[in-house]
Amino acid sequence: MIKVKICGVRTVDDALKCVECGADAVGMLLAPSPRRIPIERARDIEKSLPPFVTSVIVLMPATVEEAIEAVHEIGPDAIQLQGDESPEMLEEMRREIPGVRLIKAVHVGSGGEVEKARMYEGVADAILLDTMSPNRGGSGKTHDWAVSAKVVDSIRKPVVLAGGLRPENVAEAVRMVRPYAVDVASGVESPGLVKDVELMREFIRNAKEALDGR
Numbered sequence: 001m002i003k004v005k006i007c008g009v010r011t012v013d014d015a016l017k018c019v020e021c022g023a024d025a026v027g028m029l030l031a032p033s034p035r036r037i038p039i040e041r042a043r044d045i046e047k048s049l050p051p052f053v054t055s056v057i058v059l060m061p062a063t064v065e066e067a068i069e070a071v072h073e074i075g076p077d078a079i080q081l082q083g084d085e086s087p088e089m090l091e092e093m094r095r096e097i098p099g100v101r102l103i104k105a106v107h108v109g110s111g112g113e114v115e116k117a118r119m120y121e122g123v124a125d126a127i128l129l130d131t132m133s134p135n136r137g138g139s140g141k142t143h144d145w146a147v148s149a150k151v152v153d154s155i156r157k158p159v160v161l162a163g164g165l166r167p168e169n170v171a172e173a174v175r176m177v178r179p180y181a182v183d184v185a186s187g188v189e190s191p192g193l194v195k196d197v198e199l200m201r202e203f204i205r206n207a208k209e210a211l212d213g214r
């Protein structure tokens with residue numbers, strides 16, 4: 001069954017709401033974003049999660065050391081790399097922080113997405129396809145899902161679909177792209193960047209039931 005990651009979680013309270021609604025993974029922003037939180041808060045959120053819910057920190061590290069430090073301070077299950085990290089940086093992270101899963105974001109909208117995803121196929125545990133935007137994420141905008149579907153068909157790693165997903169469009173996106181997982185930030189928030197229980201329940205239900213009977 002498709003997995004759901006809720007990203008941009010800013011408080012322990014919101015993290016527990018995600019768990020209650022059935023999220024498989026919770027993402028915390030340490031990269032520049034209105035959803036960015038301090039390291040200490042990310043550690044508290046990580047510690048609040050029960051077994052079998054994956055903690056993910058989202059980074060755009062300038063150096064491998066920056067990523068290693070964040071991992072040592074927070075203890076996440078996975079790192080999502082949302083910037084211009086090279087395959088060599090990911091290789092070094094694999095050596096230095098073994099056991100921490102690496103999710104590499106590839107932005108859709110600038111061309112060459114299949115080639116970019118292939119570049120990271122050997123060093124990332126999953127590829128996340130997000131919409132190209134000035135902030136590199138959290139845009140609330142969808143992209144051309146035909147491109148994402150092509151990436152899914154072209155690589156042998158799990159693909160996470162992100163970018164502008166909402167309760168109303170997630171089922172269609174899943175049916176068209178057939179990703180391993182979907183990821184959402186703004187589409188399940190009420191004003192103030194607070195995660196909304198009703199929107200999360202609807203989003204998770206629609207994502208997980210999208211392929212029923214197909």
Ligand SMILES: O=C(O)c1ccccc1NCC(=O)[C@H](O)[C@H](O)COP(=O)(O)O
Nearest residue numbers: 007033137138139140163164184185186
């Ligand atoms: O969410 C952000 O504010 C953000 C900013 C900069 C880099 C990454 C960011 N989010 C990472 C995610 O995994 C989001 O869920 C993804 O970008 C989709 O966001 P949205 O379009 O709002 O659902």
